[in-house]
Amino acid sequence: xxxVLLASRNAGKLREFSELLPDFQFALWPKEAPELPETGxxxxxxxxxxxxxxxxxxxxxxxxxxxGVLADDSGLCVDALWGGxxxxxxxxxxxxxxxxxxxxxxxxxxxxxxxxxxxxVCVLAYLPWTGGAFTVSGSVEGSLAREHRGEDGFGYDPIFxxxxxxxxxxxxxxxxxxxxxxxxxxxAALRQRLT
Numbered sequence: 001x002x003x004v005l006l007a008s009r010n011a012g013k014l015r016e017f018s019e020l021l022p023d024f025q026f027a028l029w030p031k032e033a034p035e036l037p038e039t040g041x042x043x044x045x046x047x048x049x050x051x052x053x054x055x056x057x058x059x060x061x062x063x064x065x066x067x068g069v070l071a072d073d074s075g076l077c078v079d080a081l082w083g084g085x086x087x088x089x090x091x092x093x094x095x096x097x098x099x100x101x102x103x104x105x106x107x108x109x110x111x112x113x114x115x116x117x118x119x120x121v122c123v124l125a126y127l128p129w130t131g132g133a134f135t136v137s138g139s140v141e142g143s144l145a146r147e148h149r150g151e152d153g154f155g156y157d158p159i160f161x162x163x164x165x166x167x168x169x170x171x172x173x174x175x176x177x178x179x180x181x182x183x184x185x186x187x188a189a190l191r192q193r194l195t
Contacts, residue, residue, distance in 0.1 A: 007054035012154030047125035138185025
């Protein structure tokens with residue numbers, strides 16, 4: 001079993017990664033650690049920045065040994081918003097603390113009569129304790145609901161309807177979400193690459 005530092009404090013991501021990668025044991029990015037950089041123009045840039053920053057800090061301050069670092073950058077890309085919020089998904093509407101309100105603001109930004117096509121994208125960067133990083137990615141196509149629906153998942157899940165379904169990620173059971181989500185597809189690619 002790999003012991004991996006997850007370069008995130010997001011409890012929702014930790015839960016999903018623990019379910020999607022049950023053969024990994026995760027150490028979570030500690031509260032006392034610095035914020036990790038996310039200044040890239042692309043998901044891949046941010047995932048690599050976070051992995052490299054986390055490994056550098058953990059080398060000097062980590063309380064336990066790990067085999068590697070896993071960092072993710074993911075987001076919702078909406079066609080009618082020219083691909084936004086995209087890499088800025090985690091920083092969208094910083095004046096609002098609740099995702100229900102962030103989701104409503106995003107839905108309110110759609111132009112009248114605009115298409116509702118969207119996709120979730122996830123890029124994972126894996127950085128072994130020694131050696132160079134590699135990235136894998138996954139995405140899922142879908143559309144935006146007209147309102148917040150469902151309380152499962154996290155973030156934008158309650159407004160995203162994956163293609164072929166009529167319920168949002170916030171309404172679908174976890175096993176269905178984990179069979180087709182962007183993060184599930186990226187994790188499958190990660191497992192394949194590691195073996």
